[in-house]
Amino acid sequence: MANLANLYDVSKCTACRGCQVACKDWNQLPAVIEPFKGNYQTHDDTNGDTFTIIKFFESEDPVDGVKWDFFKRQCMHCWDAECMKVCPRQAYSKTSWGATLHDPDKCIGCQYCAAACPFEIPKYRKREDVITKCTMCADRVEEGLKPACARTCPSGALTFGDRDELVQVAEARAKFLRANGFPRATIYGKIELGGLNNLYVLTDTPDKFGLPVDPKVSGNVTFWQDWIQPYFGWLIPLMLTASATSFVTSRLLASKNGGHGEHGEGGHE
Amino acid sequence: MALIPEYRDDVPRVERFNWLARFSHWGHTVTFLLCLFTGLVLFLDGVNWLAAIFGGYRGAGLVHRVSAVGMTLVIGIGMVFGFKGIIEWIKDLLRFGMNDIKFIMIFPLEFLGFPVKVPPQTRFNGGEKGNSIVTPTCVFLLVLSGYIMWFPAIFPVGLVRVSYWTHDIAMVGATCMVCMHAYLGSFHPGSGESFWGMWKGTVRADWAQHHHAIWYKETYGDKSEAE
Numbered sequence: 001m002a003n004l005a006n007l008y009d010v011s012k013c014t015a016c017r018g019c020q021v022a023c024k025d026w027n028q029l030p031a032v033i034e035p036f037k038g039n040y041q042t043h044d045d046t047n048g049d050t051f052t053i054i055k056f057f058e059s060e061d062p063v064d065g066v067k068w069d070f071f072k073r074q075c076m077h078c079w080d081a082e083c084m085k086v087c088p089r090q091a092y093s094k095t096s097w098g099a100t101l102h103d104p105d106k107c108i109g110c111q112y113c114a115a116a117c118p119f120e121i122p123k124y125r126k127r128e129d130v131i132t133k134c135t136m137c138a139d140r141v142e143e144g145l146k147p148a149c150a151r152t153c154p155s156g157a158l159t160f161g162d163r164d165e166l167v168q169v170a171e172a173r174a175k176f177l178r179a180n181g182f183p184r185a186t187i188y189g190k191i192e193l194g195g196l197n198n199l200y201v202l203t204d205t206p207d208k209f210g211l212p213v214d215p216k217v218s219g220n221v222t223f224w225q226d227w228i229q230p231y232f233g234w235l236i237p238l239m240l241t242a243s244a245t246s247f248v249t250s251r252l253l254a255s256k257n258g259g260h261g262e263h264g265e266g267g268h269e
Numbered sequence: 270m271a272l273i274p275e276y277r278d279d280v281p282r283v284e285r286f287n288w289l290a291r292f293s294h295w296g297h298t299v300t301f302l303l304c305l306f307t308g309l310v311l312f313l314d315g316v317n318w319l320a321a322i323f324g325g326y327r328g329a330g331l332v333h334r335v336s337a338v339g340m341t342l343v344i345g346i347g348m349v350f351g352f353k354g355i356i357e358w359i360k361d362l363l364r365f366g367m368n369d370i371k372f373i374m375i376f377p378l379e380f381l382g383f384p385v386k387v388p389p390q391t392r393f394n395g396g397e398k399g400n401s402i403v404t405p406t407c408v409f410l411l412v413l414s415g416y417i418m419w420f421p422a423i424f425p426v427g428l429v430r431v432s433y434w435t436h437d438i439a440m441v442g443a444t445c446m447v448c449m450h451a452y453l454g455s456f457h458p459g460s461g462e463s464f465w466g467m468w469k470g471t472v473r474a475d476w477a478q479h480h481h482a483i484w485y486k487e488t489y490g491d492k493s494e495a496e
């Protein structure tokens with residue numbers, strides 16, 4: 001099956017946050033109320049009961065006055081998902097059309113994926129001791145529906161569909177924006193980390209939206225997963241073998257020397 | 270040959286480890302091994318039978334945490350109440366010298382059971398000095414990285430990522446040492462008598478004289494001459 005993706009166009013988002021509500025509703029997530037922090041953003045970040053949020057980037061320009069940039073944050077559904085590689089319980093899986101799914105029944109709450117993800121997306125749900133994250137509404141998509149967020153979006157900022165087609169739509173839109181007052185407009189998700197199933201049209205460079213410009217899996221995580229875990233542990237059976245060898249040879253040598261070197265003798269006269 | 274030397278109370282014995290040292294040694298041994306086997310459940314990926322012993326993967330995680338706290342407490346108690354002993358231990362480690370280097374060089378032969386002549390040793394021989402540095406360092410790293418992995422939310426994500434490989438490297442380091450150490454402290458002919466030093470507190474005087482000549486002379490020299 002071809003890859004299906006969600007395209008989010010920053011320039012069309014009005015921050016109505018209908019997607020946030022629709023996500024809570026479909027996934028039956030309880031409200032999480034955080035104190036006011038002097039900003040219209042609802043939550044600091046996604047959390048165990050909030051799979052997506054609209055981030056508010058506020059800036060002040062002497063001429064234009066106060067300006068807001070909005071950004072929808074949720075799982076990127078990487079093709080090559082690092083969360084899936086580090087998970088010691090194989091709780092993650094990929095659907096044939098590209099969504100990264102997490103099975104809370106297999107999860108043991110070790111939180112390795114939360115630290116391994118280059119976007120720090122998987123979040124810990126303390127009351128159940130499991131990780132949660134956006135599912136791309138796989139349960140809806142597999143019934144031929146759109147994800148709840150894309151279904152709700154009233155401004156056309158979210159479009160769900162064939163990824164190859166959406167890449168072209170996004171590229172055309174970025175080109176249009178660059179010619180119409182957003183010279184740094186760009187797309188995100190086409191090539192990053194080998195490809196994401198969440199595409200973006202951005203009106204400015206990715207760092208202005210809190211995105212890593214060149215996202216990478218941390219070298220610490222690669223070192224741990226690709227070198228230490230597969231190879232380093234072999235030292236243990238090696239040491240066990242050494243001790244087992246000594247167990248046999250020292251007993252053989254002791255009997256050959258007519259009892260010398262036995263326990264009581266102290267081993268070496 | 271018996272697995273470990275017979276405990277002989279018909280021969281003169283000398284004290285090697287006091288009650289507190291023995292309590293903390295066996296306390297951290299049990300909790301360390303519990304941590305090890307419950308940790309291996311995740312390290313080895315897919316050893317369901319090992320996880321099943323602890324009631325599944327979640328059970329293993331719980332046992333890992335309970336023993337981790339237990340080990341921290343046992344080591345903490347040993348360090349606070351046995352502070353004087355720890356200082357003496359460190360002082361002995363600082364006496365690392367030519368006799369220790371010679372010991373380590375001929376040790377592989379002694380290990381395999383060849384009769385060799387070993388230079389006189391202090392309270393801890395060259396190998397034990399090495400063990401006394403490497404193993405506690407690894408355990409310290411395990412504790413440090415372990416608590417960071419337990420509560421990743423309150424630490425910077427970069428530190429959590431470093432903790433993952435640190436925990437594994439320190440686990441392998443400590444376990445390799447323990448594989449040799451546990452064998453030498455029990456089944457190895459020759460050094461097996463040291464087991465009684467850690468279990469009952471005393472070792473045979475002739476064994477101590479033979480294996481730790483410098484320590485024996487300094488600690489029990491006068492007394493044994495008087496006898």
Ligand code: HEM
Pocket residue numbers: 088109110229301304305307308309311312329330331333334337338340341411412413414415416418419420436437440443444
């Ligand atoms: C204070 C001491 C320790 C603490 C707080 C601690 C904590 C942890 C935590 C939170 C994990 C993550 C997995 C989980 O959630 O169950 C873990 C994994 C692990 N621990 Fe520990 N631990 C400690 C000591 C030890 C010791 C002494 C050993 C072994 C000698 C050990 C070996 C392991 C191993 C092998 C893993 C799996 C790592 C992997 O998946 O690659 N830990 N530990």
Ligand code: HEM
Pocket residue numbers: 285294297298301302392393396397398400401404405408443447450451452454455463464465466467
């Ligand atoms: C399960 C089997 C174990 C046995 C039979 C054992 C036995 C012993 C004995 C007999 C001694 C005293 C050596 C002497 O006379 O100087 C000793 C010391 C010591 N043990 Fe263990 N032990 C075991 C496990 C462990 C574990 C799991 C650790 C730490 C993680 C550990 C750490 C130490 C240290 C640091 C010393 C002092 C330094 C030395 O003598 O090497 N032991 N042990």
Ligand code: SF4
Pocket residue numbers: 075076077078081082083084100116117118119120121122133
């Ligand atoms: S964005 Fe993060 S959580 Fe989502 S699939 Fe990629 S690595 Fe995993």
